[in-house]
Amino acid sequence: MAILEACLLAKRFGPVTAVEEVSLTVAEGEIAGLLGPNGAGKSTTLHMLLGLVTPDSGSVRLFGLDLDRHRTEVLSQVNFSAGYLGLPGVLQVREVLDAFARLYGLRHPARRVAEVVGLLDIGSLLKRKVIDLSSGQQTRVHLAKALLNEPRLLVLDEPTAALDPDTGDRVRRLLVDLARESGRAMLITSHNMREVERMCDRIHFMSAGRIVASGTAAELAADFEVADLEEVFLKVARQ
Numbered sequence: 001m002a003i004l005e006a007c008l009l010a011k012r013f014g015p016v017t018a019v020e021e022v023s024l025t026v027a028e029g030e031i032a033g034l035l036g037p038n039g040a041g042k043s044t045t046l047h048m049l050l051g052l053v054t055p056d057s058g059s060v061r062l063f064g065l066d067l068d069r070h071r072t073e074v075l076s077q078v079n080f081s082a083g084y085l086g087l088p089g090v091l092q093v094r095e096v097l098d099a100f101a102r103l104y105g106l107r108h109p110a111r112r113v114a115e116v117v118g119l120l121d122i123g124s125l126l127k128r129k130v131i132d133l134s135s136g137q138q139t140r141v142h143l144a145k146a147l148l149n150e151p152r153l154l155v156l157d158e159p160t161a162a163l164d165p166d167t168g169d170r171v172r173r174l175l176v177d178l179a180r181e182s183g184r185a186m187l188i189t190s191h192n193m194r195e196v197e198r199m200c201d202r203i204h205f206m207s208a209g210r211i212v213a214s215g216t217a218a219e220l221a222a223d224f225e226v227a228d229l230e231e232v233f234l235k236v237a238r239q
């Protein structure tokens, strides 16, 4: 079943065409990657899929429902994490997670907070204020928040950019396990090609607002007649 179906999305900001005719689908249990050079239109695409930016044209369906017409229903089954999203700095980590758990209307908020704290291994951070955390620690708190509502679609804008190699590896394993075991769909952007090769079932390359190539890492490498995704990226970026 298609969890996400985007059809011919387009967005301009004044004279800048950020996104043009972007169509993509993400299936249940699939981890999809959205790659491309800086300014290619990845974040703008994610924001349209999340209803944060209104497209100039095109449509988004989530779980078979039109995002515009069923906004509350579909967005309650989605979550989003990105390094550029702030959390309330004066609150302790526990207070932040408790607040989001209440906001999401979870049936067993305390139990779910304990679960995500365990998954992201952030028990030692619970009494710390968000503002005092390192960027990697904040990333883990953000990911914990994004898992609270057990989203059927998890959208992650550069999820491991601030993480050290060990923590990044743990988080990647956690996300892959979540997709495999519970059928959660994910759409991630990343500039880490090894990460994308390891995690993503299907990859969409964007350039100048358009999707210019899609496939598995192996299919893309074969199509572009190169050895790996890093070289595909360089070819796309330099075309």
Ligand SMILES: Nc1ncnc2c1ncn2[C@@H]1O[C@H](COP(=O)(O)OP(=O)(O)OP(=O)(O)O)[C@@H](O)[C@H]1O
Residues within 6 Å of the ligand: 013, 016, 017, 018, 036, 037, 038, 039, 040, 041, 042, 043, 044, 045
């Ligand atoms: N709110 C905005 N107002 C004006 N221009 C914008 C706005 N948001 C994005 N843009 C422009 O749209 C284009 C696409 O930006 P976007 O952030 O989607 O790219 P990206 O692929 O996510 O880049 P990066 O890899 O650097 O994060 C860029 O030219 C950017 O300057």
